[in-house]
Amino acid sequence: MQRIKFFAILLVVFSMVMFVSLQTPSAGSKEEAIAKAITDYLIEARGVMARNQSLINDASKGDKGYTPEFFEAQVVESLKAKGIDLKGANAGDPVGKALIDVNAAAKEVVADAQPVINEKGKGFKAFTPAIFGARTGDKFYKMTGIRLKQTSIKFRGDYNRPDEFEEAYLKKFEAAEWQKGKSIVEEAKLGGRNVVRSMTPLYIAKACLPCHGDPKGEIDISGRVKEGYKEGELRGAISTVVPIR
Numbered sequence: 001m002q003r004i005k006f007f008a009i010l011l012v013v014f015s016m017v018m019f020v021s022l023q024t025p026s027a028g029s030k031e032e033a034i035a036k037a038i039t040d041y042l043i044e045a046r047g048v049m050a051r052n053q054s055l056i057n058d059a060s061k062g063d064k065g066y067t068p069e070f071f072e073a074q075v076v077e078s079l080k081a082k083g084i085d086l087k088g089a090n091a092g093d094p095v096g097k098a099l100i101d102v103n104a105a106a107k108e109v110v111a112d113a114q115p116v117i118n119e120k121g122k123g124f125k126a127f128t129p130a131i132f133g134a135r136t137g138d139k140f141y142k143m144t145g146i147r148l149k150q151t152s153i154k155f156r157g158d159y160n161r162p163d164e165f166e167e168a169y170l171k172k173f174e175a176a177e178w179q180k181g182k183s184i185v186e187e188a189k190l191g192g193r194n195v196v197r198s199m200t201p202l203y204i205a206k207a208c209l210p211c212h213g214d215p216k217g218e219i220d221i222s223g224r225v226k227e228g229y230k231e232g233e234l235r236g237a238i239s240t241v242v243p244i245r
Contacts, residue, residue, distance in 0.1 A: 031196035031242040044078035050207035062120040068107035105139035152236025
């Protein structure tokens with residue numbers, strides 16, 4: 001009888017432990033969710049920028065109407081397709097807070113660029129998806145301490161230069177055996193802190209081809225050399241570093 005009672009108590013304790021473990025997020029799970037959310041945001045925001053390059057670079061117009069609010073409305077619609085409700089993001093939730101903050105940073109970047117965007121008589125404004133992404137990542141890092149970065153082996157600016165971790169995965173993404181679109185998430189040590197690092201591959205879209213496509217070696221509108229990419233080829237990745245708190 002005593003043995004039965006002992007095993008009954010043991011079973012209850014075990015069940016309680018299992019319940020708590022199921023209810024408590026594992027270390028880094030919250031940070032992983034943040035990394036995914038801000039990566040999805042930047043990918044869609046870059047897409048909005050790419051689709052509006054002809055408007056931004058239209059020398060015949062002054063006020064383009066490409067305001068932070070106009071930009072945000074398009075990002076909201078793009079994110080809906082991924083099941084992300086930017087407008088419904090909750091600042092009391094860490095993931096929601098990260099989305100609100102990265103959107104605020106992006107809108108500030110667009111606001112800062114208004115004099116350039118609306119300059120009549122000038123074509124190329126040098127306000128590209130890459131420049132937008134770099135500025136957004138910088139503002140977001142200053143706001144939150146979370147790194148959000150675009151990177152590529154064929155980087156065009158030092159702000160996109162990969163570190164050793166990023167370069168290793170960029171090479172893996174290029175390998176034929178890598179599943180296209182597959183991201184990686186790892187817990188790591190960086191600067192003495194526990195962090196979650198993620199890498200999500202970026203592929204060349206049709207809107208990228210005027211600057212990055214054929215003919216290879218030709219000078220594009222920005223004065224850079226075209227890489228000769230084809231639509232669907234790997235361009236680089238979005239890299240995040242989220243401190244574990």
